[in-house]
Amino acid sequence: MTEIRVLSASGQIGSGFIESSFARGVSLKPHVIACDGGSTDAGPYHLGSGKPHFSRPGVKRDMRLMMQARDQLGVPLIIGSCGFAGGDAGVDWMLEITEEIAREEGLKFRLATVRSEQDKQYLKRRYREGRITPLNPAPPISEEIIDRSAHIVGMMGHVPIADAIEKGAEIILCGRATDTSLFATLPLMKGAGAGPAWHAAKILECGTASTVIRKRPDSIMAWVRDDHFDIEPMDLESRCSPQSVASHTLYENADPFLITEPDGTIDCHGSRYEALSDRAVRVHNSRFIKSERTTIKLEGAESVGHQAIIIGGVREPYILRQLDDWLDAMRVRFAARVQEIFAGKVGPADYSIHTRVYGRDGVMGKLEPLSHQMGHEVCILFTVTAADEPTTEAIAKTFAHFALHYPIPEWGGLISGLAFPMAPAHLSKGEVFRFNLNHVVTPEDPLEMFRTELMEI
Amino acid sequence: MPTLGELAKLIRSKNAGAFTLTFDIMFQDAETYQRVLASKVLTKQSFAKLYKLPEDEVMFFEYDAAHAIKISIPRPYIQGDLDDGDIYGGQQHAPLVDLVVPDGNVKLKVDGLRRHDE
Numbered sequence: 038m039t040e041i042r043v044l045s046a047s048g049q050i051g052s053g054f055i056e057s058s059f060a061r062g063v064s065l066k067p068h069v070i071a072c073d074g075g076s077t078d079a080g081p082y083h084l085g086s087g088k089p090h091f092s093r094p095g096v097k098r099d100m101r102l103m104m105q106a107r108d109q110l111g112v113p114l115i116i117g118s119c120g121f122a123g124g125d126a127g128v129d130w131m132l133e134i135t136e137e138i139a140r141e142e143g144l145k146f147r148l149a150t151v152r153s154e155q156d157k158q159y160l161k162r163r164y165r166e167g168r169i170t171p172l173n174p175a176p177p178i179s180e181e182i183i184d185r186s187a188h189i190v191g192m193m194g195h196v197p198i199a200d201a202i203e204k205g206a207e208i209i210l211c212g213r214a215t216d217t218s219l220f221a222t223l224p225l226m227k228g229a230g231a232g233p234a235w236h237a238a239k240i241l242e243c244g245t246a247s248t249v250i251r252k253r254p255d256s257i258m259a260w261v262r263d264d265h266f267d268i269e270p271m272d273l274e275s276r277c278s279p280q281s282v283a284s285h286t287l288y289e290n291a292d293p294f295l296i297t298e299p300d301g302t303i304d305c306h307g308s309r310y311e312a313l314s315d316r317a318v319r320v321h322n323s324r325f326i327k328s329e330r331t332t333i334k335l336e337g338a339e340s341v342g343h344q345a346i347i348i349g350g351v352r353e354p355y356i357l358r359q360l361d362d363w364l365d366a367m368r369v370r371f372a373a374r375v376q377e378i379f380a381g382k383v384g385p386a387d388y389s390i391h392t393r394v395y396g397r398d399g400v401m402g403k404l405e406p407l408s409h410q411m412g413h414e415v416c417i418l419f420t421v422t423a424a425d426e427p428t429t430e431a432i433a434k435t436f437a438h439f440a441l442h443y444p445i446p447e448w449g450g451l452i453s454g455l456a457f458p459m460a461p462a463h464l465s466k467g468e469v470f471r472f473n474l475n476h477v478v479t480p481e482d483p484l485e486m487f488r489t490e491l492m493e494i
Numbered sequence: 495m496p497t498l499g500e501l502a503k504l505i506r507s508k509n510a511g512a513f514t515l516t517f518d519i520m521f522q523d524a525e526t527y528q529r530v531l532a533s534k535v536l537t538k539q540s541f542a543k544l545y546k547l548p549e550d551e552v553m554f555f556e557y558d559a560a561h562a563i564k565i566s567i568p569r570p571y572i573q574g575d576l577d578d579g580d581i582y583g584g585q586q587h588a589p590l591v592d593l594v595v596p597d598g599n600v601k602l603k604v605d606g607l608r609r610h611d612e
Contacts, residue, residue, distance in 0.1 A: 077512050080574035080581045174513050174568040283560040287518045291510040291566040293557045310559060336512075341576070391576050400585050402577060404545050404570050407589075420576060471575050472512045 041224040041261045042067040043237065044271075048244030050074045050099045050116060051091025052254040058271035059256045063106045067258065069223040070107050072099070073216045073242050074131065075118030077336060077472070078289075085187045085338035085470025087126030093134070100131075101138050104208070108144050113202055115209045115219045122336075123213025124188045125154040131210050139494045146208055149201035152488040153212030155189040155335065159486075160478070168479045172334070175475040182339070182473060189337040191478065194299030195222040196331070197487040202226065204491055212487070213336065215298055216242035224261040235303045236323035237266040239296060240285050247285040248275045269317035276316030283310045299334075299483070301327040331483040337474035343426045344466040345433035347419040349440070349455030355447045356454050357411060363454070364392050364417070367443040371436060378431060388423040388432050417455070426465065433463040498535065499591035501526055507587035510566060512573035515583050517541075519590065520562040527561035535595045541565050544589055 044067035047054040051074075075083070079090045089096070100116070107114035120127015128150050135148065161180045163169055169178065183189070190213035199222050201209045211219070220238035225231060237259040240247045245255045248270050256271040268277055286293045286305055296303040304324040311319045356363055372385050396415035398405035421436060423429040441455050441462075455462075480486050499505060503522045510516040519536065521527035530536065538554040541547075547567060555564040570586075571578040580586060 077573070078509060078582060081512070082574070172513070176572065280560055283557075284518075284520060284562060287516075287520070287557065287560060287562055287564055289508055289510050289516070291514045291516050291553065293555055293560070293562070293564050308559065389576070393579055400579055401588070402570060402579050404586060406544060406546070422576065472572055475511070475513045 038262050039227060039229045041069075041227050041229045043220050043224060043241055043259045043261060044070045045220060045241035045244055045257050045259075046070060046072040046099060046103050047254045047256060048073065048242070048246055049076070049091065049254065051096035053095060053099060054244070054255045055253070055272055056102065059102055059106070061273075062256045062258050062271045063110065065258060066110065067112060068227070069113050069115065070103055070110075071115040071117070071219040071241070072103060073118060073219060074116050075121035075123050075127065075213070079121070081338040081470040081472045083120075084122035084124060084190065084336060084472075085340060086468065087120070087122070087124055087188065089127065089130055090121040096131075097134050097138065100134055101142065104135070104138050104144055105142060107207065108146070113207055113209060113223065115198060115211065115222065117211045117214040117216065117219040119210050119212060122188070123153055123190050123211070125152055125212070128152055128210055128212050135208065135210065136494060144494070146494055147205050148208045148210065148492050148494050149204065149206035150490050151193065151197045151201055151209060151211045152490075153190045153193050153214065153486070155191050155486065157183050157186070157189070160189065160335075163478050163480070169335075169476050170479070172475045172477060176473055178474065178476055183337075186337045186339045186473060187470060189335055189474065191333040191335055191486045192299065193333070193487050194218045194331070194483070195225055196300070196483040197489060198222040199226050200484060201489055201491075204489075206491060217296070217298060217303075220259075229261045230263045231325035231327075232303070232323040233261050233264065233266040233320070235298065235325045236305060236308065236320060237261045237268065239303060240268055240282060243285065243288065245270050245272075245275060246288060247277055247282050249278050249281045250275075265319055265321045266323075267313060267317055267319050277318045279310035279312050279318055282318045282320060283308070299331050301325050330479050332477040332479050333486055335474045335476050335478060337472065338470040339473045341469050341471050342422050342424045343429040344469045345421045345429050345463045346466060347421070347433060347437050347440070347457075347463045348416065348459075349419070349457050349462070350414055350416050351455060352414045353454065354413070355445055357415065359445065360394065360411075360415070363443065363445060367440050370443075371439050374435060374439060375432060378435060379428075383423070383428060383432075388421065388428065390436060391420040391422070393418040393420070421463070422469070426467075430465065434461070437462040495594050495596060497591065498530070498593040498595055501530060501595060505587050505590050507583055507585065509569070509573055509583035513569050514566055515569045515586060516564060516566040517587050517590065518562055518564055520560065522561070524558075524561055527558075530595060531556060531563070533595050535593055536563060536590070
């Protein structure tokens with residue numbers, strides 16, 4: 038019976054793990070060490086700007102321990118979605134950290150970078166060929182949308198990672214990749230069952246999220262075999278139960294039974310969860326249904342300009358009982374003021390002022406069933422968006438003052454209708470991005486969308 | 495009559511990617527899970543009505559192995575868009591917590607107290 042041991046250091050590089058937990062995992066002689074480096078969970082800023090989410094010292098601390106372990110064991114180390122969004126800037130950032138650690142620790146190894154940022158000309162060609170299809174739901178797509186994106190990445194599966202390992206890479210820094218592919222690659226290469234390999238990978242990629250009580254981010258290990266896998270957290274005080282492991286396919290998945298990967302679908306409909314001990318679980322009957330063609334999911338981000346925010350509380354009951362009218366009217370009247378300031382060069386189509394009313398429907402927006410109810414006070418978040426920083430700044434400053442004194446018919450005389458908790462009342466957010474793609478590409482060759490480079494460190 | 499929050503081990507919402515929102519209602523044991531299902535307090539139809547959505551946009555799953563109900567919908571706003579008030583999608587489940595479960599025989603959690611597993 039094949040057995041491949043896969044050690045997951047933590048759910049996210051930079052979120053940390055207990056050194057002794059990881060050391061215990063190392064002592065169990067894994068065949069591979071892997072760690073996920075990113076997600077879309079923190080929003081479009083990281084893909085749009087290329088900037089990482091977790092701190093550099095945090096990421097470096099985690100990477101150092103993993104690099105030392107992989108050197109000691111002589112096994113591959115795979116980091117996925119480097120720099121959080123997994124674009125080229127993220128891979129460069131992770132490469133720099135890796136090289137620094139190598140110098141400091143005197144480590145030598147063959148390294149592969151596998152980049153997943155997409156060339157726009159390539160994508161437009163595939164689009165014209167009808168090889169880009171929307172997922173459900175998806176925003177519109179066009180060549181213009183591809184062109185105006187700040188960055189677009191494709192989520193690699195296991196094939197490019199296996200290719201790098203076959204070429205002798207000992208540390209593999211991947212751009213955007215499916216979380217699972219980092220952990221499924223080596224078991225698949227060594228002949229473990231595909232169903233167990235992929236399902237185990239789904240649990241490993243989140244670190245200790247599948248334990249009964251998650252104390253903190255930490256290491257977890259799987260023993261992947263032909264027709265089942267075992268899973269156990271490395272900290273002896275943590276435990277997995279059949280229910281906690283079964284529950285894991287709920288997390289961040291639309292469907293708890295079917296998870297789509299570039300080369301097929303993980304099917305957990307028939308999976309059976311058995312307690313091996315009070316803290317380890319064996320999972321039987323997980324299947325992987327291979328698809329006819331590889332499909333690569335795209336993530337894209339485009340700039341929406343610059344933003345500033347203004348936070349103001351309202352306690353005055355006469356304003357509260359006409360709140361929407363007050364907010365709408367002030368924005369309509371404000372357009373004339375913008376015309377004045379910019380001598381007609383900035384019109385209503387060139388900026389927006391969005392309002393969010395906390396205390397009514399700020400959290401749930403149009404889903405809020407209790408939006409007819411409002412308390413005795415609200416907090417209003419105004420978001421000013423315009424093409425560039427100077428315009429946004431000028432509009433935000435002016436609007437804060439304009440809104441503050443905007444009258445209501447009940448009171449004769451000058452009022453101050455917003456309670457600002459700070460001054461200046463506005464805060465610049467800088468450049469802001471939005472996700473603009475939810476589509477898959479069907480390439481001709483599963484490697485064609487990813488660029489691998491090997492180097493000796 | 496108990497509420498869904500009192501019977502559930504965990505109720506949460508989360509992003510499933512940037513375009514889909516998913517809700518998990520997890521129970522401690524098969525018995526409580528089956529009785530809540532039987533009560534029909536939470537179905538595709540009742541969720542669609544509570545959240546003011548067309549029924550065909552609601553995906554409803556009974557996940558027996560985890561004693562959990564899962565519901566997934568298109569994200570009301572694309573994650574991170576100007577209109578999005580919840581980047582992680584973690585605070586959209588609140589109306590489910592106070593839903594009254596009409597079956598009087600359903601077992602409460604241990605000691606009837608709320609469990610605060612992380």
